[in-house]
Amino acid sequence: MSAAGVALMLGGAGILMAASPAQAAEVSYATECVPPPISGLPAVQGTTKVELTAPAEAKVGDEIEVVWKTVAAASKNPDVLDLGADTVKPTGTVTLGGAASGELKLEGPRQNPPIPKNSPMLLPDMKGTLKLEAAGEITLTPGAYNINVSKPISTDTKCAPKEEVRPAATIKVTEGGGSTTGGTTSGGTDSGGTDAGGTTSGGADTGGTTSGGTDSGGTTSGGADGGADGGTDTGGTASGGSTGGGGGETDFPGKEVSVAYACKTPIGDKNATSPVRISAKKSGGDYDLTVEFSKSVMDSPIDIPAGQVKPSMDVKLGGADKGTVKVEGPVNKEVIKTGAPIEIPDLTGTYKPGASGKSTLSPGVLTVMAAGTTTTCTPPAGVAVSLELDTSAQPGGAAGGSGSGGAADS
Structure with missing residues (x-):
């Protein structure tokens, strides 16, 4: 049983309790992003910069909002495919520590400006709601994240820390007069999209998305990966048949x-x-x-x-x-x-x-x-x-x- 229950509440589902003014802190950490297989690109090593915003103080029973702002993604959109407006959707995980344990799942809208090839990835903010169920100090540490690109096919790039990440925020939780329910920790629904193929995301250097299509030797499909030869065979076997x-x-x-x-x-x-x-x-x-x-x-x-x-x-x-x-x-x-x-x-x-x-x-x-x-x-x-x-x-x-x-x- 965890010390804090976590509920991911989307789009105004529920009313957040009043708390002290929000604090914002930025952390940077080494990150490995794995592009979708359809891109044919290797894993990318880079640095993710995240700003987490959360109340400095709150009470037991409060539901507080945590906001993840990606200040800098681990890499640029590679020189493969321009990403259209409103095609990129991030999801991420914040690790709870101190008086709480488990993970908080955050989700961003599919909302972005056009992202040209070879330019910085521009990701919308992710949000999640945390219900506080025990007094004490709770630390919030950003971790892995996933970027789904919906066109030309739905593909994902998965990014994970390659070093220990320091907490980006600490919430001081005091007794609020209510009892602590001690519910289980839950990450809510992670809607990062299907895992596949395709496209640039989350700072990953990728094939630009995937997928809709498929990468193949002449039979590419809605998103197929691999099978590509170097294409150096120019004519095949001798003519005549x-x-x-x-x-x-x-x-x-x-x-x-x-x-x-x-x-x-x-x-x-x-x-x-x-x-x-x-x-x-x-x-x-x-x-x-x-x-x-x-x-x-x-x-x-x-x-x-x-x-x-x-x-x-x-x-x-x-x-x-x-x-x-x-x-x-x-x-x-x-x-x-x-x-x-x-x-x-x-x-x-x-x-x-x-x-x-x-x-x-x-x-x-x-x-x-x-x-x-x-x-x-x-x-x-x-x-x-x-x-x-x-x-x-x-x-x-x-x-x-x-x-x-x-x-x-x-």
Whole structure:
């Protein structure tokens, strides 16, 4: 049983008892901030400066307000992503000492001015309410804090002290005539948002937020982390691919080629290399295409609900034919857990040739719609050919436009 019960009361819930004039004291402490995984950034070592405001004196039974003002965050918003207005929400923890024990949870509003890249983090004040239940001196020491950024996806940066922090305020509590209830210490509700991915926060040097998006080798989703290769593979395997289309054959497996994608994600530019194979099955004068990714190219920084990830690609035509063919994959059927690989399903569509002769098919622009965000990955100009077909022109075929008759059943 703690000596003081703590209740986090938000937005005018309850009336604070009168107490002596507030005191404000500033402390600084070494801090380590861990950016969301989607940022791909290492932990940041910095100094947090906090000003705590609380009454100097109060009585047992009073409910007093504690205010945490972040004078200086541990780092700047990195040179990755501008943060929009009212997207940043901090939560923090104050440790109680002396005549009380436990922790007081504080919360700030999602309220901030626009924060440009490579500029100081500007965080709103956090507040919490402490009910005093025993006489004596109570010390208040700022500690860990979390910064949630809501866009483009919800991500968190977690910051914690790396040294012993000295108390920032002391409250002298005297008997007020009421009995001490000695309730358990509680931190109230910490609404720092989901733990993931994304974005700059709380002074953490981060990817700028996350998440909405996902960081991947061409299959970035609402917030996926990792899988990014250096992107140095410029063209993949030698061109030429597999050749088919003549005679009585109907199945034409393509050649796997390595594609160095340059991706535009909600949290910035990323490079990733993925092996891709394009195969075809002849159906009359048309071809049912299947595009396969042989491995996952990213891990998810957050839990992604079912039905939220939808990939597609514009297969590039060359040789005798020109244009693109749209192929699509199904949405994810199950929840993708944080840290789990995001598997790319087979992408399917119908190729209607627009020219007669040897036509080539190469991996083209990959688009991933995920949780309200869009990631676009572009292959290099010299991307390798995966498949070559002997085609015969069909009415309404590609020949410079789209040779897709819609996605094939998957």
